[in-house]
Amino acid sequence: MKKMVITRNIEQHYREQIQAIVPDWELIVGKDKNIWQEHIKEAEIIAGWKNGLEEYCLDPHAKLKWLQSWSAGVDYLPLEELCSRNIYLTSANGVHxxxxxxxxxxxxxxxxxxxxxxxxxxxxxxxxxxxxxxxxxxxxxxxxxxxxxxxxxxxxxxxxxxxxxxxxxxxxxxxxxxxxxxxxxxxxxxxxxxxxxxxxxxxxxxxxxxxxxxxxxxxxxxxxxxxxxxxxxxxxxxxxxxxxxxxxxxxxxxxxxxxxxxxxxxxxxxxxxxTPHTSGSTEHYDQRVIENILIPNLKAYLSGKIPPINLVNFSKGY
The missing domain is CATH 3.40.50.720 (NAD(P)-binding Rossmann-like Domain)
Incomplete structure (x- = not known):
């Protein structure tokens, strides 16, 4: 069974929306490392990045093919490694x-x-x-x-x-x-x-x-x-x-x-x-990431297409 990991705490109705799109996949959701740690190497899709994830998802035996960032900026991610492994990276650009x-x-x-x-x-x-x-x-x-x-x-x-x-x-x-x-x-x-x-x-x-x-x-x-x-x-x-x-x-x-x-x-x-790096904070953040970016990208990915929304150009860095 294929696995998708979301390293965020999201509301149940969002989880149900995503699961309905991937009914045959195991969906692992939660911010706590203990929830996703044993699944992360097997995850084909990861939404949300956590410090230390590269230890798992950039392992030679990891199955990651697409990473959906939960932030617009991607400068903190291991871009060279993601690029060398031909992993799709999409950002949350537009949410803010x-x-x-x-x-x-x-x-x-x-x-x-x-x-x-x-x-x-x-x-x-x-x-x-x-x-x-x-x-x-x-x-x-x-x-x-x-x-x-x-x-x-x-x-x-x-x-x-x-x-x-x-x-x-x-x-x-x-x-x-x-x-x-x-x-x-x-x-x-x-x-x-x-x-x-x-x-x-x-x-x-x-x-x-x-x-x-x-x-x-x-x-x-x-x-x-x-x-x-x-x-x-x-x-x-x-x-x-x-x-x-x-x-x-x-x-x-x-x-x-x-x-x-x-x-x-x-x-x-x-x-x-x-202000303490809060300019992008909003009550609608998760809704916009999930409904405007993650779900459309997920549907495209499942149909064999490259995720089209906010696909990062590794040579440009955004």
């Missing part, structure tokens, strides 16, 4: 468009309208204007990485009457983006932006991509938002840019080292909002 775009605007609005400052003042029972004065309407936003998240962010930006600039490899136009640039044109985009939003995946090309040179190209009044990956930014250069006033502030959900260490200057900066 709504919650992350909401977080992006929460950070942008929070910094613009000084909500983080007022929350601190409320805790101290301090009535103070805090030099409030900025608006987000009619400003220019640069979205670095116009994928699913970037497109939704651009759509929301137009509701504020914003001028939207975007960066994507192809340079092809997208709805709600007024001007599209390619990565080698970043230096043309940055000086125009009041907000720079990074939504990129972490790859060999994007690693340490944003450093001192990029921050110097930005307006002194601009805000920097990063919900992609912390390693995309040279963190020491960002800290220096914030201390020196090279840029106005930052909203950061991701960091080079997580959890963010208590010694990090980010915690104490008045012009920074820190």
């Amino acid at each position: 468009a709504n919650p992350i775009s909401e977080t992006i605007f929460a950070l942008m609005l929070g910094l613009t309208r000084k909500i983080h400052t007022y929350v601190k003042n409320q805790q101290k029972k301090t009535w103070h204007h805090a030099q409030m004065g900025l608006e987000i309407h009619e400003k220019t936003i640069g979205i670095i990485g116009v994928g699913t998240i970037g497109k939704e962010t651009a759509k929301i930006a137009k509701a504020f009457g914003m001028h939207v600039l975007g960066v994507r490899h192809s340079g092809k136009s997208v709805d709600y983006v007024d001007e599209m640039y390619t990565p080698d044109q970043l230096d043309m985009l940055l000086p125009k932006c009041d907000y720079v939003v990074v939504t990129l995946p972490l790859t060999k090309e994007t690693n340490q991509w944003f450093g001192a040179e990029q921050f110097k190209q930005m307006k002194a009044s601009a805000f920097f938002i990063n919900i992609g990956r912390g390693e995309i930014v040279v963190e020491a250069d960002l800290i220096q840019a914030l201390f020196e006033g090279t840029i106005a502030g930052a909203g950061l959900d991701v960091f080079e080292t997580e959890p963010l260490g208590t010694e990090s200057p980010f915690w104490e900066m008045e012009n920074v909002i820190v």
